[in-house]
Amino acid sequence: MITFTLAQLPFQVEPRVRGFPGKRHGLKPSASIEPMYRLNNTFIPSHYDVEVRVILDNDGSVGPQFTAPGKVKIIGVNQERTSRIVLHANALTISSDSITVALKATGQRIVVSRVSEEDERDFYIIELGSEINAGDELEIHMEHVAQIMSSDGNGLFYREYLTETGEVRRIGVTQFAAVEARRMFPCFDEETNQSGGMVVYGPTYILFFPGEDPEVQRTLVTLVVCHELAHQYFGNLVTLKWWNEVYLNEGLATYTQYLGMEAVSPDLMGVEYAIIDAVQLSMVVDASENTHPLSSNVTTPQEISAMFTDISYEKGASVMRMVEGFLTYETLRKALQSYLKRMAFQGAKQEDLFDALQEAAVSDDRLPPGLNMHDIMSSWTMQTGFPVVNVQIANETVVRLSQDRFKNNGAPELEGSWFVPITIVTQDKPNLENNIPQVWLHADGASAMVQHDLSKWIMINQNATEYVTFEAVLNLTRYFSQETHFTVWKTFFYHFTYIYTFFSSHPGYNDLRSYLQPRIEAALAAVGVEESDSHTGANAILRAELLDWACSLWSPLCFEYAAELFDQWQANPDNSPVASVDARATLECAMVASSGKKAFDFVFAKYQEAGDALLREQLLSSLSCTIELLSIHELLNKTLNSTSGIKPDDAASVLVKVSSNAVGRTVILDFLSDHFEDVINVIGSGGPQPIAQVLGTLRNYFSTQDQLDQVEAFVAAHQEVLNPINAEIDSAIKTIQGNIIWMDTTGFDIWMWFQ
């Protein structure tokens, strides 16, 4: 079996920089915002002058390296009679002597009697010697020193880069969203914005080298660039009133990024890509327990950063996509334009968006009487989850529609209900002019009745995802030998990856392979096994993934093509194979798998010549794709002997790579047991961590009792040395136990279906 790890088979690497649902801290539906962590608008700033000296290099004359001494002047209006001013500061050294507060109109100083800090809330409190009144315009001066970090990329931080001559230089960068401006200077750090007019990218998200980088990298760069540019509107021009509705920035920017991708690179199919990248992903998360409402009650900085989830991004974008469907693109665009104009340079809350949507819907006559956008939208933003629409034939003239919440842990449950737009096509009217719904299911949970002549056919929500059984989904894949569409195959790969990994070391594997192989091969043949000019954008990504699947199924179509490329390489050893970067790793792997010992020896010689660590790593990956047991043993044995040609630094990597090879998986634990002391001697300077990585790889694939027994016996035999990785061992064993249960239940049904 060729080594294809999870990272290669399923959805490509997730393109966005963002948080994960797992980081959430018990978010609750937004009732009222807890005031404890808020400044409560007792002082409204109108103007800042900020002066910061950024010291990145050793220059003792101005201050210590990696600090930023600064001064800030804040002008604003006090809102209530008080004797204190509270603002934000995080990890700043503020010189209390430097603080002055004065009435702006007269310049009259107000004595500062005391200052204090509250670390948990990032509050900096200035106590005044006398009271100030509501309406007083104040001028506050402060001097401070900020730390410039390198590690976490928040507040004021630095990055290093190389000049063309190889000189190391440093650059200072700011990242102020969500609550990080307070790390650079004292401020009223609410409704904060991103950096208006400026976009900061890490190199991975901005650089694409045609011919050197795969098309998935172009997809990533295009999406991120479009996303960040969209933030110039959603996030910068209009900021958030508060972080409980992060989706107003992130969901709207994510919705817009797909439109941008469609516009600048049509071959990447941005609008369709949104279906898999946003809609399907957010449904997976939103169907789990690990979700939260788009509008959630958050107060602490930790809770705020936990709002940057797939829900805020992808569900936010998906809801906007649904709105586009039922209002039409033109009406939605009109609404967003008026939202941006009206809320420009202010902090918005979701009601401001709903107002704009409502006005545009009314002016374009998009909603039936009695419905309004506030009610519709709230039903999607104030509760978790999404509905399954059930369709039942009530009698000969009536179809009944009702809804339940969809959950991934079993049958739909009777909780939550939504305003659901329903479109209907019938035998008499088979085409829709647009997606404006004929029927709405209401959020009160009541069912809707549709009158119809049931002697003719009727189709509900033509383009919606169906809620169907596993068997029905599998039945649907029977036609896939005729399917060449990018989004359909991406969805297929996403779901079949789980099935594939559990089956790949299981007796049911041959049945899965017999089913998949002809379908993958037919689609690959249609898209093109060999390189061609038509392989750009989404089409190139599809071809690469089909090749990846075909090769991992040992398809002759892949192996013959790979063998051909290997012959070319052997004939001209100084030039790497003529494979495009999208499919190169797959095909080099398949060369070793398809061309036996001669390819193994050839690539091993290349590995020995290679100076570059990245190239060595890539060649080792290809070597570990061998499907011959003798070559696998040869590779493993070479790790034990420093004169064998495998560099000692690479030994651990070989063990892990072999564990992700289906043939390698059958022998790796025996090899480790038989040579345990030698292996530990070679890899063990940092402890048995590489063994944890091997087990961490095996656990993705092991799904039988025999395999679990092997792991347990191996662990028991070497318990003392493996003690430091007990947590990883426990976790691997639990995962394999879970896999066995899945294979005995759902997996068994799927196996029977494949047969």
Ligand SMILES: [Zn+2]
């Ligand atoms: Zn964003």
